[in-house]
Amino acid sequence: MKTKRNLTTGQLTGLSITESLGITPLINAGGPNTRHSGSRPRPETIRAMEAMSEVFVQMDELLIAAGERIAELTGNEAATVTSGASGGMVVQAAAAMAKDDPDRISRLPITDGMPNELIIQKGHRFIYDHLYLAPGARFVEAGGPDGCTIYEVEAAITARTAGFIHLESPFKNVGAVPLPDLAELAHSHGLPVLADCASMLPPRENLTSYTGQGADLVSFSGGKAVRGPQSTGFLVGKPEWIEYARLNNAPNPGVTRAQKVSKEEIAGLLAALEAFVSVDEEAETRKYREQMNFIVDQIAEIPGMTVEVKHNYDHYIPQAVVTFNDQWRGPSTSEIVTRLKAGTPRVFAADGQGPSNVMWIDPLNLQEGEVEIVAEQFRIILIEAASGR
Numbered sequence: 015m016k017t018k019r020n021l022t023t024g025q026l027t028g029l030s031i032t033e034s035l036g037i038t039p040l041i042n043a044g045g046p047n048t049r050h051s052g053s054r055p056r057p058e059t060i061r062a063m064e065a066m067s068e069v070f071v072q073m074d075e076l077l078i079a080a081g082e083r084i085a086e087l088t089g090n091e092a093a094t095v096t097s098g099a100s101g102g103m104v105v106q107a108a109a110a111m112a113k114d115d116p117d118r119i120s121r122l123p124i125t126d127g128m129p130n131e132l133i134i135q136k137g138h139r140f141i142y143d144h145l146y147l148a149p150g151a152r153f154v155e156a157g158g159p160d161g162c163t164i165y166e167v168e169a170a171i172t173a174r175t176a177g178f179i180h181l182e183s184p185f186k187n188v189g190a191v192p193l194p195d196l197a198e199l200a201h202s203h204g205l206p207v208l209a210d211c212a213s214m215l216p217p218r219e220n221l222t223s224y225t226g227q228g229a230d231l232v233s234f235s236g237g238k239a240v241r242g243p244q245s246t247g248f249l250v251g252k253p254e255w256i257e258y259a260r261l262n263n264a265p266n267p268g269v270t271r272a273q274k275v276s277k278e279e280i281a282g283l284l285a286a287l288e289a290f291v292s293v294d295e296e297a298e299t300r301k302y303r304e305q306m307n308f309i310v311d312q313i314a315e316i317p318g319m320t321v322e323v324k325h326n327y328d329h330y331i332p333q334a335v336v337t338f339n340d341q342w343r344g345p346s347t348s349e350i351v352t353r354l355k356a357g358t359p360r361v362f363a364a365d366g367q368g369p370s371n372v373m374w375i376d377p378l379n380l381q382e383g384e385v386e387i388v389a390e391q392f393r394i395i396l397i398e399a400a401s402g403r
């Protein structure tokens with residue numbers, strides 16, 4: 015039911031906004047998933063956005079200066095701002111094809127007469143990879159679903175090759191060509207490696223890990239664990255390729271115009287990154303682990319499943335992971351996720367999507383007091399489900 019309340023009078027809260035629109039907010043216990051509105055911007059992020067609204071600037075000056083600041087904060091040679099890691103992927107492909115040629119830049123996504131092939135290992139194909147095609151590139155696949163050799167990648171190179179794609183994801187790297195080998199091959203042909211490392215933060219050391227292994231442009235999300243504006247991301251890499259990326263990106267006219275990032279979002283991202291890199295990572299990990307141990311303790315006795323805190327050490331943060339086993343008599347993980355979301359309060363928990371016996375709770379977005387609420391809702395729904403209801 016919508017109320018008459020609006021956004022310009024009276025006391026404004028998150029709840030007053032959702033109420034006035036007739037929608038119900040949820041507790042986000044499933045991580046910085048875009049469909050569930052990402053992550054909570056840091057207070058520093060919001061403060062910088064509000065302050066930046068007071069001034070006007072020349073956007074290219076701001077973007078160059080912001081890039082220099084990001085490079086400094088992350089320990090890279092060069093950097094630039096993008097509209098999410100996916101915006102970064104579009105810009106990577108555009109930069110690989112058009113470089114700094116104004117005629118090519120203005121012609122994208124029409125790529126007749128320019129190198130437009132991106133070599134991608136079959137195992138690196140994933141749901142967002144079509145972003146690379148948006149500026150007019152096409153894929154040339156190498157290897158099979160279970161792995162790829164450097165020779166298979168090399169055999170895919172033609173006169174039309176514009177670059178190589180590398181996906182960094184803990185689930186996708188089995189059997190892939192190691193990044194340093196891919197970079198060596200690419201560079202021996204004068205070609206760039208475009209890496210998508212969107213969700214590989216924390217650990218903070220990953221900010222320099224992929225550029226250190228030779229990637230020329232590395233795309234990160236600003237709206238996941240960095241907790242900048244949800245719409246932001248950034249590329250780090252070699253100065254030459256960062257410059258090509260900037261020239262191919264908004265606000266310059268061209269195919270990436272639809273991906274503009276406002277001065278407020280740029281300031282918000284800088285503040286978020288400044289805060290992100292200064293956090294004590296050990297203490298942060300310990301806090302998340304304690305919260306997830308609490309969830310595990312609340313549901314550990316329920317039959318038909320194993321539950322444990324998992325933290326893949328080179329990726330992200332500890333999560334409470336439930337794996338249903340052969341003794342499980344209840345409904346599917348997706349049904350449990352649906353029930354949690356239909357509850358009061360609504361809770362978003364994540365599952366493997368599609369047929370999967372795994373689901374998990376992610377602490378990144380949990381606010382003060384919410385771990386207890388999530389644990390209780392999860393326990394009630396799991397006990398009910400375990401009894402076959």
Ligand SMILES: *Cc1c(COP(=O)(O)O)cnc(C)c1O
Pocket residue numbers: 048097098099100101142182183210211212213234235236237246247
């Ligand atoms: C999240 C993610 C993206 C998209 O990032 P946005 O910042 O939401 O645009 C791309 N690639 C991978 C591997 C991701 O995990």
